[in-house]
Amino acid sequence: QAKSRHDYQPPAFLIPTIDLHFELDSAATIVSSVMQLRRQTAGAALKLDGQHLKLLQVLIDNKQLSDAQYDLSGESLTIPDVPDAFELKIVTQIAPVENTALEGLYMAGNSYCTQCEAEGFRRISYFLDRPDVLSEYRVTIKAAAASYPYLLSNGNKIAEHITADGSRIVQWHDPFPKPCYLFALVAGDYDLLEDNFITASGREVALQLFVDKGQAHRGDFALQALKRAMRWDEQRFNLEYDLDIYMVVATDFFNMGAMENKGLNVFNSKYVLAETATATDRDYFNIESIIGHEYFHNWTGNRVTCQDWFQLSLKEGLTVFRDQEFSADMGSATLCRIDAVKLIRTAQFAEDASPMAHPIRPESVLEMNNFYTVTVYDKGAEVIRMLQTILGKEGFAQGMALYLKRHDGQAATCDDFIRAMQDANRYDLSQFALWYSQSGTTQLTASQQYDAATQVLTLTLGQSTAATADQSVKKALLIPVRIELLLSGNEKQSHLLLLTEYDQVFSFNNISNEPVVVWLEHFSAPVKLQQQSSDDALLHIAAFATDGVARWDAIQQFWSRKVAEVIAGKNAQHVLPPKLFQMMQSWLRDPGDDKALIAELLSLPDFETLAEQYEQIPVDGILSALEQFRQIIADRLQSDFVSCYQQVPVSAYQYDEASVGNRRLRALCLGYIAFQHNSQQLLQAHYHQADNMSDTIAALMASQQAQTDTFKALLADFSQRWNSDVLVMDKAFGLAATQPSEQVFTSIEEMQSHPLFSWKNPNRVRALFSAFSMRNPRQFHSADGKGYQLLQYAVAKMDAINPQVAARLITPLLSWRRYDESRQQAMRNVLQVLADSSSLSNDVFEKVSRSLS
């Protein structure tokens, strides 16, 4: 029963207003919904979506319907015969405490919480659960006053009182019409952090952050980040916040990162709570970026929403792009970009090569929750970035302004967005629009020719996109290829090439000597690049390119060649030129100001990045090559790592660009030093002297990766120290699950009986099992199939509890065709076991069946 994008029909009815009443009760919440409806399509029956609801009453214009007047089959409520304009009242009963899927209204500990995107509202009441039905909401919530000091919903609070029998009743009104996926309700007892923000035009906005009791001291960073995001959107895109209040609630029970509900964001507490002792630099970065992301949705998502779920990238790709630009402005732009590139090259390329391949605007969907993907989000953001590259920052901003002006208050499409960009810039984007409909990763081939006599440089570019699981024919895309020419004597030139053909030649005159060409500078398009440049040229780029991302990229490509050579049988020592070590040495001796970049330049590519360069992934070959290179580097530069480690300044913890860089470089050095047999003391010292979680984790990871005995002791100490703090215990679960040794299986077993571990909490399950399957290639791909069996066990167990999380967990198994025969067999076996189970959710079924067919 998959849905197809082309089957879109406008809604047969509109629902301009809805009045919702909740009487909260964990086992029997009563929801009454009063809606005004208006017919759009003559003759159509009214068909409302609903799931897991107990229907108590249906009334039309205050008259109760008899059973014969409606049909309750499948997951809908159909009323065949309704007037053109009428009031519909529906009363339902739901059981939040039984809702372990965490969609709709559920219990998060003692609190009530909702998640309605994509199609969770239908678990609250019967409704037209689709993003193109926009309503003005009034919400009344009733609960025991003493246990529920806070009863929250979208918009402005208009009344609150306590009844004689001790119930609290709060009313909310959201003046902005919205689709039901943006509805939210939260009820509980929280610590509240308050602040305010004055918008550019001088309006005061109250900011409120609700966190679990006792966590208030961990909320300040998020609140400050929110203010930075609000200011940034004013300055960069001229966009102001529109309500008088902005609320953020942090919960430990959440399927995803966070949710942009109008005026009432709900966040996974992992992406809100931070203090020096418990949060790493990465955590701080994520919090700022996700706080930004959800805030930016207020315009790109809420004020302008999506016509249907196939258009998801309209809001998500665009909003990820916006949060990336925000993060780049707040910290190191180079580091942000490197992170984004890594994600595309690992998870996104893998998705394109998998049975789940889809364009950023999918064509066919069974379970919408399966399409909140790295393709829709992150490749989607790359597509927006390319637009900005092609149109220029100014032109892009004009396109944004036109898009928001045209579609404010509407449910729009990706085509609407392209049209606004096109009209604002008078630029034909019809070929560019193929990025929305074509799936797969494009291969770019690049070569150069130089004629010294005529001083002409000729660059040849070619593109090809292999067929994907969902689509066989691929057209030529418009690909912006940024290049830099590195000429002799430090002379440099930058150019933007627009590749529109399958093969194209670009010529440059008056080039006085043969340059080294930096291709795809700043990763100007989400493609794979095959280039002819010599190893020497790559190292030259790593040393001299202007763009830090290009420098990192060149050395990554260098390493991936070397890995390939070792896999092909060459000696690991012999393939590494002296020049490489000289360069690494000079970075270590004089790291300069951008220490974080230096740390990246000194890092080997990770397994996942390398794996994506092979159709058939040589698991053991990649792991062994990486291991050999790591040991060679550690040995050859031993004293340089030690002295760099000692020279990098250490100061009391602060989260700013320079100190993050210092910590990163020290951690990098420590990681290599750990491979020396006498490193135990230093690892111990680093761990015990740490005044912050970044350094603590650095010691744990270094000792873990080098498989030292120290690791066991440190992890035991760490788990002991934090055994009552869920957020930090998630890190311990992750460390246990990413041990490269076989010990990992015992550790995962033990961790499952930790008092804080719970199958009902997605963060816990992800911390243990996603870490294992996505960040422990050695043991996940263990030749005896034990890793696959462990994941199958977790997926099956989880599917009965929370299908959405189970379906994400299964991802690494779907690509079974890309491994050697015996691994293929082992992976297929566990997929088959899942497929044969009688009670599979839609979520897992869609993936397993695509994968096995």
Ligand code: ARG
């Ligand atoms: N819109 C949210 C965000 O990106 C994510 C919601 C995901 N929900 C889901 N059911 N998959 O910010």
Ligand code: ZN
């Ligand atoms: Zn989003």
